[in-house]
Amino acid sequence: MPPLAAAASYNPSMRTISIVLALVFAAAACGSDGEAEVYPFSEIQGSELSFELDPLDPTRGIFRVTTTEPSICSITWGPTESLGNQNNSLSMNGTGIIQHDVQLPGAVGGETYYFTVQGATADGRLFKSDLATFTLPEPDPSTGTDGPVDLRTNLALNATVTEVSSEFNEGFAAGRALDGDLATEWSTRGDGDGGFLTIDLGQEADIAGFEFITRSMADGSAITTEYTVTVDDGEVLGPFPAGTPADARTQSVTVTGQVLRFDIDASTGGNTGAVEIRVLAPDG
Numbered sequence: 001m002p003p004l005a006a007a008a009s010y011n012p013s014m015r016t017i018s019i020v021l022a023l024v025f026a027a028a029a030c031g032s033d034g035e036a037e038v039y040p041f042s043e044i045q046g047s048e049l050s051f052e053l054d055p056l057d058p059t060r061g062i063f064r065v066t067t068t069e070p071s072i073c074s075i076t077w078g079p080t081e082s083l084g085n086q087n088n089s090l091s092m093n094g095t096g097i098i099q100h101d102v103q104l105p106g107a108v109g110g111e112t113y114y115f116t117v118q119g120a121t122a123d124g125r126l127f128k129s130d131l132a133t134f135t136l137p138e139p140d141p142s143t144g145t146d147g148p149v150d151l152r153t154n155l156a157l158n159a160t161v162t163e164v165s166s167e168f169n170e171g172f173a174a175g176r177a178l179d180g181d182l183a184t185e186w187s188t189r190g191d192g193d194g195g196f197l198t199i200d201l202g203q204e205a206d207i208a209g210f211e212f213i214t215r216s217m218a219d220g221s222a223i224t225t226e227y228t229v230t231v232d233d234g235e236v237l238g239p240f241p242a243g244t245p246a247d248a249r250t251q252s253v254t255v256t257g258q259v260l261r262f263d264i265d266a267s268t269g270g271n272t273g274a275v276e277i278r279v280l281a282p283d284g
Helices: 012-028
Strands: 038-040 050-054 057-078 085-087 097-105 112-121 126-128 132-135 160-164 196-214 224-231 235-241 251-267 273-280
Touching: 085 097, 196 224, 196 235, 235 251, 251 273
Parallel strands: 038 126
Antiparallel strands: 050 057, 057 085, 057 097, 057 112, 112 126, 112 132, 160 196, 196 251, 196 273, 224 235, 224 251
């Protein structure tokens, strides 16, 4: 099942879905009376519209809804009636689906947002909900991301990706797990426990810690629970528990090496990958 994430970065899949919806709505406008025929979204709505915080990353929300038939859907939302954000379930992967689990990057708990939901079915019918509002729950302070930050040098920021099991698309390229930005991520194309990423630090270095911040899908897939690290095609370290944006789970090690292969050892399957991978130098 394709990714979500959550990312606020450029997403070719989202652009493709948006273009498809725009063309479909434009085509409908070319009817005999010159007006598009748009039906209420409730006609294909099979569940309540649900909004919640992502339990693995409380800096973003999740929107969920099921439709009574496969549909290409998206949610447009924002702090004012002008909206400004648009997201879809990457599970669509270019086709209609019934279960829509959509991550909302930047949606803050306790804040109220305006939104509409729109979609299209295989017979060309178009659907849209009225403008409404949603408010995400207040985050639990115990799962916040404001804990201590490891200030040791992150050697991975200057590393080069030399091999990767797969990439979902350019928007989820492997290098996005090494950019120091929690708003971007690397996603495989359905590799599950077979996902891996090999990086070259550029020179041999002393290493004191690893962090593997798993990506996740709103439907519970793509979560890495354990990973291993192979140093210079030799020593295998781990398995280590993967971290989340709310809990990095830094693993302390004492090793020297240059080429590091991160293997996903256990996961919930699907488009596994990492929001961020960090290789920490010793203190000082």
